[in-house]
Amino acid sequence: MTTAPAAAATAPAGTAPGEGDLRVAVLGVGMMGADHVRRLATRVVGARPVVVADAYAATAHRVAAAHDGVRVAQDPLAAIADPEVDAVVVATPGSTHEELVLACLERGLPVLCEKPLTTEPDSSLRLVHAERATGRRLVQVGFMRRFDEEYAALRALVAGGELGAPLMLHCAHRNAAVPAHFDSEMVVLDSLVHEVDATRFLLGEEVTAITVLHPTSRRDAPAGLSDPTFALLETAGGRLVDVELSVSTGVGYEVRTELVAEGGTAMIGLDRGPLVATSTGRRGRAIPPTFVERFAQAYDTEVQVWADAARAGTTDGPTTWDGYAAAAVCAAGVASLRGGGVRVEVELDEEAR
Ligand SMILES: NC(=O)c1ccc[n+]([C@@H]2O[C@H](COP(=O)([O-])OP(=O)(O)OC[C@H]3O[C@@H](n4cnc5c(N)ncnc54)[C@H](O)[C@@H]3O)[C@@H](O)[C@H]2O)c1
Numbered sequence: 001m002t003t004a005p006a007a008a009a010t011a012p013a014g015t016a017p018g019e020g021d022l023r024v025a026v027l028g029v030g031m032m033g034a035d036h037v038r039r040l041a042t043r044v045v046g047a048r049p050v051v052v053a054d055a056y057a058a059t060a061h062r063v064a065a066a067h068d069g070v071r072v073a074q075d076p077l078a079a080i081a082d083p084e085v086d087a088v089v090v091a092t093p094g095s096t097h098e099e100l101v102l103a104c105l106e107r108g109l110p111v112l113c114e115k116p117l118t119t120e121p122d123s124s125l126r127l128v129h130a131e132r133a134t135g136r137r138l139v140q141v142g143f144m145r146r147f148d149e150e151y152a153a154l155r156a157l158v159a160g161g162e163l164g165a166p167l168m169l170h171c172a173h174r175n176a177a178v179p180a181h182f183d184s185e186m187v188v189l190d191s192l193v194h195e196v197d198a199t200r201f202l203l204g205e206e207v208t209a210i211t212v213l214h215p216t217s218r219r220d221a222p223a224g225l226s227d228p229t230f231a232l233l234e235t236a237g238g239r240l241v242d243v244e245l246s247v248s249t250g251v252g253y254e255v256r257t258e259l260v261a262e263g264g265t266a267m268i269g270l271d272r273g274p275l276v277a278t279s280t281g282r283r284g285r286a287i288p289p290t291f292v293e294r295f296a297q298a299y300d301t302e303v304q305v306w307a308d309a310a311r312a313g314t315t316d317g318p319t320t321w322d323g324y325a326a327a328a329v330c331a332a333g334v335a336s337l338r339g340g341g342v343r344v345e346v347e348l349d350e351e352a353r
Helices: 031-041 056-064 077-080 094-108 121-135 149-160 184-203 296-311 320-337
Strands: 022-027 047-053 087-090 112-113 139-142 167-174 206-213 230-236 240-246 254-261 266-267 344-345
Touching: 022 077, 022 184, 022 296, 031 056, 031 087, 031 296, 047 056, 047 077, 047 254, 047 296, 077 094, 087 094, 087 296, 094 112, 094 121, 094 139, 094 206, 112 296, 121 320, 139 167, 139 296, 149 184, 149 254, 149 266, 149 296, 149 344, 167 184, 184 230, 184 240, 184 254, 206 320, 320 344
Parallel strands: 022 047, 022 087, 087 112, 112 139, 167 240
Antiparallel strands: 167 254, 206 230, 206 344, 230 240, 254 266
16 A cells, blocks of 8 residues: 655745656646646646646636646647647546546556546556556556645554554544535545545555445535435454544534544644634634645645656556545445445455555
8 A cells, every 4th residue: 555655845836847847738627627737837846737628618728828838738638649748637527537547548648637536446447457557657546635744644653653553543524515416425435535545544454344324414404415424434454434524514624533543542634823812702723615725735745746756757646556445435335325324345356456
């Protein structure tokens, strides 16, 4: 299982394009893709965006116009085939990832594929095999929490053995609001997937079974959504991980993980920044509104680590296997939900590891 790469240096805002820069195509320039274009243009050292593509040409043109030297390709496959592209960021919806990552593998291009690697385990497994057939490591999956300084520190604490053997994790993942199309299965596929990867990263072992339950829903939950969701993950080493997922709190973005180990506990995700006292008679820290603010450093480090490896023709960080394992756990989670909260075991094709 991949461990945390060392944090890479990040350039100051306004990094000038250099001769040997990695020339990057960004596919899908909605929220995440546009953010990655900005990051590549202004903060990542040794890489720059040169081509963007999006199903909506107007979106692609708007994003390209905001940065010097960025062209619009007719479609994502044309961007991948462009001879002036050295590496690719895939930030289209998950259902399109298999085709686009395969096209990158065929051209031998390093790719940063946003999570999920694909939306179900079979297609993720096909990518594990396709990458292996190239004889190179070419795919990094966008599980950015591995690059967050707090997650990396917690991982180091576990690996260093300072707190003794880990026993449990308590996780909370709360969003103020989600788009109207978000349903209860998307909570598992889009939100829980991060906790699944964090569990595998922090504990260094696979998730072997999952149970997903719905307690009484908040009365003002959006239509089609039972909120909150509770998940129980069991790991190969017999450890338990409980996860509360709330996606319509109206409060802010809160992600918290508490490790319970034989020799103590450790918690990450408490609010950071200045402790402010106001005329309301309360003292507190600001809650980040979304994951963009909460994980800003993690996204920057993730893309820098990817660019550094891609310049050497390879990739670092979360692998296709990590993407496949997470997809398998989430598929089992959806099966648990559909079965009314039954316990579902996770089956991984160990021969592909
Ligand atoms: N790592 C994270 O924290 C994180 C956070 C949010 C989203 N994501 C992931 O990033 C990806 C994009 O999510 P988003 O929130 O930016 O979505 P979005 O809807 O804002 O953007 C997706 C963009 O892709 C375009 N698109 C759709 N199909 C396309 C196709 N076939 N070819 C080219 N362009 C196409 C859309 O027009 C849109 O502009 C998803 O995989 C999502 O799960 C990751």
